[in-house]
């Protein structure tokens with residue numbers, strides 16, 4: 001029988017790898033097979049204006065089983081797993097989950113960027129992405145100006161365990177925020193403590209960058225350390241840690257009453273004697289893993305609105321429509337890669353939007369964001385015009401203890 005005339009002059013070059021589709025489905029579920037290429041996701045992706053076709057193209061490559069094309073796409077590593085796409089997808093495709101799973105398969109036999117490889121290696125060997133000694137995890141406490149209790153020395157249950165995570169423990173700008181939090185907790189009379197050197201990176205960002213093994217090892221270590229002590233609630237400044245404790249640790253055996261620090265402080269707002277400090281016109285950046293992924297939009301705003309002398313102005317992209325800082329999903333450690341593939345970093349786009357509101361302060365409540373945005377303030381020419389402050393630093397300032 002003569003085959004029908006197709007009009008094709010060259011053979012189709014599609015090489016669907018059905019084993020790859022099966023492995024992707026095992027890790028991410030099969031929601032990507034429902035994608036019908038409407039393009040809604042690509043229209044709202046923060047990379048929409050960078051000439052990428054993220055993530056519609058990647059969902060198509062996944063659906064068609066085009067393993068090499070998907071795994072060699074630079075989009076795979078640009079995505080910050082911010083979730084803005086999935087929020088509007090009419091077919092409820094788990095886009096960040098599919099991207100994360102493709103990264104996990106990428107890691108099996110392909111080479112990572114040096115930055116990301118170093119962050120993974122450091123987390124695995126030292127329990128933090130900086131590669132600093134575990135013994136230095138409590139160095140920040142020396143500059144707090146108040147006593148910082150450590151659970152292993154207290155030898156009794158506490159009301160609040162402050163799980164500081166790596167940026168508040170090691171990064172100079174994070175340490176300033178941790179010290180402010182210590183002063184606030186002390187002023188509130190909270191019975192609190194930290195895990196200290198027993199704490200390890202929660203590694204949620206490493207997981208989102210495909211490193212499930214590091215995440216699970218870190219979770220086992222943290223759950224074992226936390227299991228030695230009694231506390232009523234676990235409070236953390238890191239939205240990624242909050243996400244992991246809230247959504248992932250229970251399945252691994254770690255069940256805690258967990259709050260982001262803004263949620264905890266918002267409950268105690270009436271007890272904080274806040275005084276007029278600097279007159280500020282502030283705008284607030286919603287962290288993707290506090291807002292969009294976990295639904296908390298009010299607590300940070302309640303804190304900001306309670307600060308005397310501070311006027312809150314919103315950016316166009318806010319709350320569920322917030323614009324990613326560019327640091328999520330492991331991208332915080334892949335900045336050289338992003339720089340090579342986009343005209344302007346997401347943090348720079350966001351800083352321009354913040355400056356456009358007329359604000360003099362960009363308020364944040366994710367430890368990644370302070371240094372990311374401070375760099376972007378400089379590179380966009382806004383140095384001296386826009387200050388980046390963690391909300392806890394603004395509260396500390398209004399307490400007069402900074």
Ligand code: SF4
Pocket residue numbers: 034035036037038039040041042055056059088089090091092093095
């Ligand atoms: S919004 Fe959903 S259905 Fe539409 S292209 Fe994106 S992934 Fe596919």
Ligand code: SF4
Pocket residue numbers: 044045046047054055078079080081082083084085086095096324
């Ligand atoms: S998760 Fe965010 S960065 Fe990734 S494809 Fe979706 S909208 Fe784009």
